[in-house]
Amino acid sequence: MKRSVLFDTETTGLEPTKGDRVIEIAALELLGDLPTGKAFHVLIDPERDIPEEASRVHGFTRSDLEGKPKFAAIADDFLEFIGDDELIAHNASFDFGFINAEMERAGRPPLDPSRKVDTLELARERFPGMPNSLDALCRRYGIDLSERTTHNALLDCKLLADVYVELMGGRQHGLGLGGEDGNDSPVARYTGPGPGTRTPVLIQPSAETLAAHAAFVGKLSDPVWTAGEKTDA
Template sequence: MKRSVLFDTETTGLEATGGDRVIEIAALELMGDLPTGRTFHVMIDPERDVPPEASRVHGFTRADLEGKPKFAEVADDFLAFIGDDELIAHNATFDFGFINAELGRVGKVPLDDARKVDTLLLARERFPGMPNSLDALCRRYGIDLSERTTHNALLDCKLLADVYVELMGGRQHGLGLGGLDGEDTLQAVRYTGTMTRRPIFIVPDEKTLAAHDAFVDAMPEPVWKQ
């Protein structure tokens, strides 16, 4: 099953190459486009001030980040978590730019653009000409935004995971045939908004099976009988 990682950053500003720095990284593991519950989250000392306009967006001040690890101290753990898998972000060019700037400062290889999946571009393809911010997409898909008073990276990842499920086909994404204890059953995986996958096993009753048999018997040379 395909593994991918959805991630988000918060920063001191908008200019990755102009002196702004990452202050928060959150990442969330997906398997088959659904969250597994494994996450990576760290606050970072940016080694500079945090402008008031940035604090108004994400809620963090310089005092909140004092004593937190520097990026050099968390880089290896972050790279280990994301591995070589696909990387999903909303407005991914922004997050890739900041992560790559930080990786460059500590002598690490930058993230390959070929790994990038931008949910903003996916949303624009699906909803051309409409607002496609994370807030707008959550409202469009009926995803609860009550906890999002500021741009917290970990919360944004969880919200984006819900949005991504919808962009990739909705809560029926993951429908497949499977078995439990050797039985042939139809398994539909439904994403419930929590960080786990909850399988729902559908087993036909005797009446349904009998109706199916009667339907098959009425068919000329049915393949099920061969």
């Protein structure tokens, strides 16, 4: 089943090329586009001040990050968690730009842009001309935003994971109504994103369920789906 990693960053500002730094990274593992519960989360000492306007966005001050590890100290752990899999982010170019600036400072290779999956671009394709911020998408899909009082990377990842599932067609986007061999029994629920990568989960009704169904059908007047079972007397 396809593995991907959804991630988010919080920073001291908007310009990695002008000295702004990463202060928080959160990442969630997805299998078949659904979270597995495995996560990576770290607060980082940016080795510089945090402007007041940035603190108003994410809630972190310089004192909150004193004593936290520097990026170079956590770079290998982050790279190990993300592996070689697709990297999903909302406005992914922003996060890639900051991570790659940090990677360069730490003497690590940059993230390959071909791994990038941008949920903002996906949302713009599905909802052209509409607001497609994370907040807007959560409201559109009925996802609870009550805990999002500031931009916390870990919470934003969890919200984005729910949004991503919806953008990809919902939690049953790979639903199949046939068996693994294409027959109509037993039902197979496909949990992967596409042909060749989907793992069938076979669902076989119990004897009790089949008996209850037969009893219900027996009470119907000439049900059409049993017509083929009738024989002439």
